[in-house]
Amino acid sequence: MTDNLHAALGSMSLEDDEPITLPDSPRFRVLEANKISLLGHLLNAEYQSMAKMIEYMPTAWTVYDKVLGIALSRDRFQLTFNVRKIS
Template sequence: MSLDDEEPLVLPDSPQYTVIDSNETSLLGRLLNPDCQSIYRMIEYMPTAWRVVGRVKGIALSRDRWNSSPPDDFLSTLEIWIRIRNIPVNNFTSQTMHTLASEIGHVEEIAYDPKVSHTKEYIRAKVTFKVDSPAKATRKLSIKNGGTVTIECDYEKIHKRCFHCLRLTHEKVRCPLLRNPAKLQQASDQGRAQKQSSQSLVLAKTKG
């Protein structure tokens, strides 16, 4: 009998062999860019950042609660604030802002009140962002006169991204699209097809 034929080891069904109960108040997280981020340094730093030195051990990097049976998409999203610039004055409405923010992720909040003076050159929106998606910095918007404007988007507290595919999970020197010519060609073909099918975002006309 080979080692592969051995029966798998079975642990006793006892609380001594699990951490489910002891981790009920724990937080779980993930590194966005593990090639450039040290989990050990983060574990040492986070208690200081959260002002809980001496009261915790082993800190995770997001505020998702402990889950003994996490779903497939667990820790695959994060809530971030974005700043949207260059919205045309004739389209400066909450619905326009919501449409533009939804291009980045699921919209949780638009920090804009049409009844209050607006003094910033941008509007802020909180979105749930999929960490494996590109963090797009610009988006073309069709306007009523037949032209287009370039909408710009900044990501608050997001300092690094791949400058080729715009994802947060690696830097350009480790971009899998650049290291794999087949993937690069596939992404290029998909990009051209998407560009041909929809040159720019068009605001839908709704009945008043």
């Protein structure tokens, strides 16, 4: 598994990724409240838990109550930061 992860990391490129098209839904619309957010994806979705990743990232950055995480698909997620709480 370590070799697979190393290969996946080595093959990553911004040029290779296709743009993400979000559905026209109130949950995904780009609003002022979402202007500071991150989109990410799991490198090994078969073995990584989306829920654990969304739960872990704010603790790693020590912004516990300042981030809202949602799953966009099986392997993609969005973390939206509450600017008022960070400042």
